[in-house]
Amino acid sequence: MSGNTATQPQARSCTSNRAAKELGLKRSEFDLAVHLGQVKTVPDEGGGGRRVTRTELDRLRAAPGYPRTLRASVEAVGTGEAAAVMGVAPSRFTRLARLGLVVPVTFYLNRYRAVVWLYLTDELRRFADDKDNAPLLTGRAPEAMREQVAAGLDLRPRNWRGRHLGFLLRQADGPWQRAAALASLLAPAQVAEIVRDPYERSHLNRFRPAPPAHAAPGSPAAHVIEKITTADGPDEIDWLRCELTQTLDEARAHESAPRPAPVEARAHEPAPHPAPVGAHAHEPEPRLSPRPNPQTRPKSKSKSKPDPVTPRPAVAGQPADRPQRARSGLLEWLRRRSA
Template sequence: MTYDTTVTADGGSVAGERDTTVPAGRAARELGLKPSEFDLAVQLGRIRTSPGDGGRRRVARAEIERLRAGPGFPEALRRSVKAVGTAEGAALMQVTGALFTRLARLGVLVPVTFHLNRHRAVVWLYPAEELERFAADDRNAPLLTGRTPEGLRSQLDAGVDLRPRNWRGRRLGFLLRLADDPWARAGAVASLLDPLHVAQAVKDPYERSHLNRFRPPSPGHADPGSPAARITEELMTAQDADEIAWLQSELTRLTARARNHRPAPRPARHRPGPAHRTPRDTKPARPASRGLLGRWRRCTR
């Protein structure tokens, strides 16, 4: 086992294990959180994590103790990461489910995650604390009690639905906060674009291949190629032209920064060695005397 020796302020020596962190699963149990609650807490920035082996996140002992010492633990921590659907969210805000859905489609309420129900319909979830704060803000009263403004109604009539786009924006912020490498930051942006749009922004095939190593896994646990996986992939991929253009611009910028930090690996150039000369096939030379003797014989006939 590897140990790290640190000199303390009083000049003493403290030997401790190099790794003072615990796996995410153990941290969730010690904090009284379900795995989904723990993941949401990390995404919302409630719990600070650090990278571990194989891309798994770990939590420092000091972070666990900080959270356990917080007021109202563990109920307050659970309440801060509670996510609700449309029905419960509408009840929290004291509005109808129809109004809640309209506000979410217009981008006023931003989902934090989603899942697919047994009919493969997308069920969006929202942080309960955010909904309560929104409803308590007097500046939002016209949206909760009055008629939807004409401009917003026309957008709804046109079929606008900003929930997937706003979720992607939220997810990108989460991925960028976790990225500890310039290539990982570029990979986070690339994960929201389809391969064609990535190729337009990153011309070099070796850089694109390197980016793929840093693409974060898709949310959820659907089998690759399944209908659920295809729906998730569609939700993860930018659709609007302005969103695509912005992501491409960011991808170009972040890839350039990553390239300056550490160029993408390329195949080693083959250096030809010294040429090996192959001996030419040589035929035994016909003796010159035979030719001279033949001409002498012909002349004496």
């Protein structure tokens, strides 16, 4: 009975991979549909990735024109195809994108680590069909716009960050998750200035969203992705810092960041049990001999000279000059033999 109850929540939803297959989408198209809010997901109670409910799948299948309309809504193209959709030259389209008139929806790095921006086909068609934009698609571009492009203005990364932040905030389940989404677009030094408590920074890192593109840490590709995903304009940084400060106040009021127990609480913990008495518990501890005094230390003996013979004390009943007479007799015997 308990096993059936545990599997019921899983049966009412499915993983992202399974949902993409049932909807007839590639995984990149499915992720983009979630990014745009067209497919709603729910957090996994088991701590895994986000899931899609069966009710949401049924709603998408019942939509008019499914699956053609769903696929068309997530169709993203690069610069060349985007220019063809709008009926302009690729150079003109790039100029419009750099000026922020069309906003990229995602990006990737090619084999040369060059950034490839992708744009939604539906948005490009709506831009081209708008009569107010007709002067931008034909004729000579205004002088101010040409000067901005010549000065190096490129709003594509910033516009993408704004769009990506909206996606992260929609996916956030609480104030700490929203704060982590804001912090993910700021440099670590900027976050450290606002979040001075290391335990709060650690708590934010738990909810930090994954980067939109994958690369080996420290690689050149990772540096390119970091540059795109980090705010660089002064006004953009100031806005993110202000939003992060306000969201942190809401998060602290909602729930404090976890931190170790205070010292007073640890003092009331039971003391550890003493170690068991071993076989050598009753052996006396080794006693260190006192360090000899240099002034009373005996002089070192030379190895080339023999130790002096200590004279034996006299024994009662033996003459004291016995060793001398024995040596004299031996010398006399040697002289006679040599003669």
